[in-house]
Amino acid sequence: MHELEKLIVDWVSEFIEEPDVSPADNFLDLGGHSLLAMNLNTRVQQHFGHELDVKVLFEESLGSAIAELHARIAGEPTA
Amino acid sequence: MNDRISDFRLTPEELATFEEQGFIGPIKVYEPEEMERRWNQIRRAIPDRSRAIYPEDALGAVTNLSNYDRHLDIDLLSEHIMQRAIVERVASILGPDLLCWRTEFFPKYQGDEGTDWHQAATFAHSSGRPQIRWPAENDAPAFGGTITAWTAFTHSTKENGCLQLMPGTHRVMNYDESLGMSYNPDTINKREKDSVRRGFFGYDYRELQKDPDWRPDESKAFSLVMQPGECVIFWSTLMHGSLPHTGGPKDYRMGFATRYVPTQVEVYPDLGDVSEYGGTIPLDDYASVLVSGKDEYGINKLTDRNRRGHQFTPWDFRESFSS
Numbered sequence: 001m002h003e004l005e006k007l008i009v010d011w012v013s014e015f016i017e018e019p020d021v022s023p024a025d026n027f028l029d030l031g032g033h034s035l036l037a038m039n040l041n042t043r044v045q046q047h048f049g050h051e052l053d054v055k056v057l058f059e060e061s062l063g064s065a066i067a068e069l070h071a072r073i074a075g076e077p078t079a
Numbered sequence: 080m081n082d083r084i085s086d087f088r089l090t091p092e093e094l095a096t097f098e099e100q101g102f103i104g105p106i107k108v109y110e111p112e113e114m115e116r117r118w119n120q121i122r123r124a125i126p127d128r129s130r131a132i133y134p135e136d137a138l139g140a141v142t143n144l145s146n147y148d149r150h151l152d153i154d155l156l157s158e159h160i161m162q163r164a165i166v167e168r169v170a171s172i173l174g175p176d177l178l179c180w181r182t183e184f185f186p187k188y189q190g191d192e193g194t195d196w197h198q199a200a201t202f203a204h205s206s207g208r209p210q211i212r213w214p215a216e217n218d219a220p221a222f223g224g225t226i227t228a229w230t231a232f233t234h235s236t237k238e239n240g241c242l243q244l245m246p247g248t249h250r251v252m253n254y255d256e257s258l259g260m261s262y263n264p265d266t267i268n269k270r271e272k273d274s275v276r277r278g279f280f281g282y283d284y285r286e287l288q289k290d291p292d293w294r295p296d297e298s299k300a301f302s303l304v305m306q307p308g309e310c311v312i313f314w315s316t317l318m319h320g321s322l323p324h325t326g327g328p329k330d331y332r333m334g335f336a337t338r339y340v341p342t343q344v345e346v347y348p349d350l351g352d353v354s355e356y357g358g359t360i361p362l363d364d365y366a367s368v369l370v371s372g373k374d375e376y377g378i379n380k381l382t383d384r385n386r387r388g389h390q391f392t393p394w395d396f397r398e399s400f401s402s
Binding site for chain 1: 328
């Protein structure tokens with residue numbers, strides 16, 4: 001798990017108050033919801049100047065949402 | 080004939096109770112498991128705003144006007160506003176020719192204040208301009224309101240901020256919606272009213288009281304605990320509010336309100352936009368949905384499909400209602 005992924009997974013764990021969070025988990029299935037996503041993205045924005053794509057966050061795994069964010073930060077095209 | 084009697088038409092006894100109490104419910108619209116399945120799909124669909132009728136930026140401090148009327152672009156919400164278990168009951172009350180003119184999500188998250196006691200007839204309360212107008216009676220504005228069907232998309236408990244109602248209070252308005260309220264989002268979650276932390280999404284509904292010294296009689300109130308998929312149908316002029324959320328971060332409450340009026344009621348009269356709760360939405364793409372019967376008045380813009388092509392096919396209760 002690279003640093004960005006570990007950091008954001010830890011934040012999700014903190015916001016959702018769920019100790020065992022993995023990049024394979026889906027944010028909504030963990031019990032996340034719109035407000036928690038907004039709070040998470042406020043922190044992500046503060047640190048990285050970009051936000052997680054909520055569509056990806058809700059529909060796919062945490063790892064996919066973080067990879068998409070990472071690609072954007074790096075200026076790389078996403079798949 | 081039995082086959083002409085439908086499942087959901089209110090009985091004379093139920094109608095009499097509704098007349099007296101101003102609400103009916105909780106009633107089951109979906110089994111809890113079915114509701115959970117549907118909500119799981121809906122919440123994944125919400126972030127896709129590509130067909131939503133309002134722009135994304137109509138955000139207030141706690142209210143997102145952009146998510147009004149998502150029944151016009153999310154198929155499962157389009158289905159929901161047409162649910163016979165709701166529409167036929169509402170038609171029992173308002174008559175067979177019905178419009179759905181507004182839908183709204185009502186979330187409560189950890190730490191959220193309860194909602195002020197309030198009554199709504201014209202819905203001018205926050206925007207300052209009437210959003211529905213009933214035909215005049217004897218040259219005076221008719222006493223109107225809307226029938227709201229509030230469905231619990233999640234559990235709705237005392238801990239996560241369930242609805243509260245005051246039965247029998249729907250016939251007399253304690254508030255004058257034309258007085259206007261000041262929007263002050265800094266007060267959100269910070270005020271106690273009769274020992275309960277309440278507010279009105281950045282407004283203080285007490286500013287609309289006809290008598291500034293009047294206080295809601297909390298002894299008349301009860302808390303409406305509901306399972307996912309249950310619904311309460313009530314006059315918007317009924318005194319209602321909600322409890323604060325005192326639960327945990329994952330135990331959020333999500334209500335979804337569908338609002339209905341008869342076809343002779345004018346929706347958004349003379350309005351090009353709605354400004355309230357710190358946001359503004361243009362009405363250029365707005366249309367009401369005929370959910371049952373016929374529109375013989377032609378005063379409202381209607382749509383027969385959502386923005387993804389989902390067809391709204393109105394129910395026809397005229398025959399069963401005349402039996």
